[in-house]
Amino acid sequence: MKNEIKIFSPATVANVACGFDVLGFCLDTIGDEMVIRKTEKKGIKITKIEGYDLPFEAEKNVAGVSALAMYNALQPDCGFEIEIYKKIKPGSGIGSSSASAAGSVFGMNVLLDYPLNKTQLTNFAMKGEALASKCEHADNLAPAIFGGFTLVKSACPLHVLELPTPSDVFATLIHPQIEIKTSESRAILPKDIPLSNAITQWANVGSLVHALHTSDYKLLKDSLNDVVIEPYRKQLIPHFDAIKKASLQAGALGCAISGSGPSIFMLSKGDATAQNVEKAIRDVYAKTDIAFETYVSKINTEGIKILK
């Protein structure tokens, strides 16, 4: 039995256009690395954080909070040290806190010889996520832990559905280096929405799930629409409409806000198209004075990975 593992904890995209608060998918080339180490000394200790300035106290760090929740429930005869090599910028809208919250419990579960299943791990990770977002949600955690496309049917009790991933779907992302406060992106949403828009949205969710099951890329394209949330939140993201237009012209199947933004994601059929889309959106942002990063990634159907 190993006493230490190194893992890759991936970035994730929540909402996926039509599926606000329920759909998500997992990225492959973007994510944090973490080392989890079993110790004789009991307790949870964060011993290293690189990349971003985050608290070392376990109870103030999302990775620590989820680890403590799992640790206190299982009461193992050992302790754990956690090293975090943070590469996903906090507040980027691609599941930075989820990667941390999921990574620690995933690693501990491996070192304890898998006492918990993925749903149980997600439940503990939600405790860490709640520290970051003030509510226990799983729309980034589920794809990080289960991989691929996921649907969180309900958060309490937690019920995650693993949706199929068509083999040729690739994601492109742009992360404008601006800050959107989660409180602001929540506050901008209406409490009530027109029934007619809700009907359009649930038709799209149903057809998106059908498209994933049937690898129907044309239907995927027709389903990746958000008539409920995007009209409000896009106001917070500079040049959103230009990015969307350019990405669709470059062949993207769809383009929408990743989580609560500011990142924007596109899905495409094939790596080559995803690369073309990246070029097109870089051209849009290069003309602005906003710093940005872009990424292309296949869909990660495995989720968190053990390295080496």
Added chain:
Amino acid sequence: MKNEIKIFSPATVANVACGFDVLGFCLDTIGDEMVIRKTEKKGIKITKIEGYDLPFEAEKNVAGVSALAMYNALQPDCGFEIEIYKKIKPGSGIGSSSASAAGSVFGMNVLLDYPLNKTQLTNFAMKGEALASKCEHADNLAPAIFGGFTLVKSACPLHVLELPTPSDVFATLIHPQIEIKTSESRAILPKDIPLSNAITQWANVGSLVHALHTSDYKLLKDSLNDVVIEPYRKQLIPHFDAIKKASLQAGALGCAISGSGPSIFMLSKGDATAQNVEKAIRDVYAKTDIAFETYVSKINTEGIKILK
């Protein structure tokens, strides 16, 4: 080439709990019979109506209106006579007008050697449906014409998705012999709904589609919930809550209003359970002074059928 066919045009259930305005499924043992006959004399003529008192003038009869729309578009070198043996009571909430509107165009299409596909037929049938319900919708027409479970992704342009039907799903229905005006059942609905309820509803639509693809009966049960429409419309249906409670206790996977009511449907795993559910709901209504009919049916994956 035949000059006359007799068809079975089935009853259908629209909405299917969570999928208001988009989901539907097709019944097997409940439906109208129609005879469509090619004539040398041009035009559309309704020559016989049995069962219910409906107008013979083609332009005032839903079967006639859809037939005329198709006839005027195709301009064939013949005419058609239509006989309607109406068994689905108008206003029952199980697609009575859809059966008529779909049956005439389906029959004409066969006699003309299939010039139109199912989507085109549904488009013409929508013209007839509009006469009955004042709007062109396809949530009953799509399952009647395509069979099985359907999702109307959009009505304009019409885009129907054929969902898979798990082999062991059976429907039970109760039709209380009361009248609900379509105008009333529409007027009772709110224009706006809470975003939180909409999220629950689209999570259920997504998981229902996933359940149909994976033949997951437990998930089907968990998905057959309507938090948006049922709280309003159930007020129009006497003893709805008692029927729902009794059917679920008898083993139904779910119970909800069929279309805009007054019929109520249940889905069950297996014919035997569907029969038990029928007995349970008969017991509820037998104690009231409201006349009622009940039915058990497998899901009809074929849709409209040619008889003999």
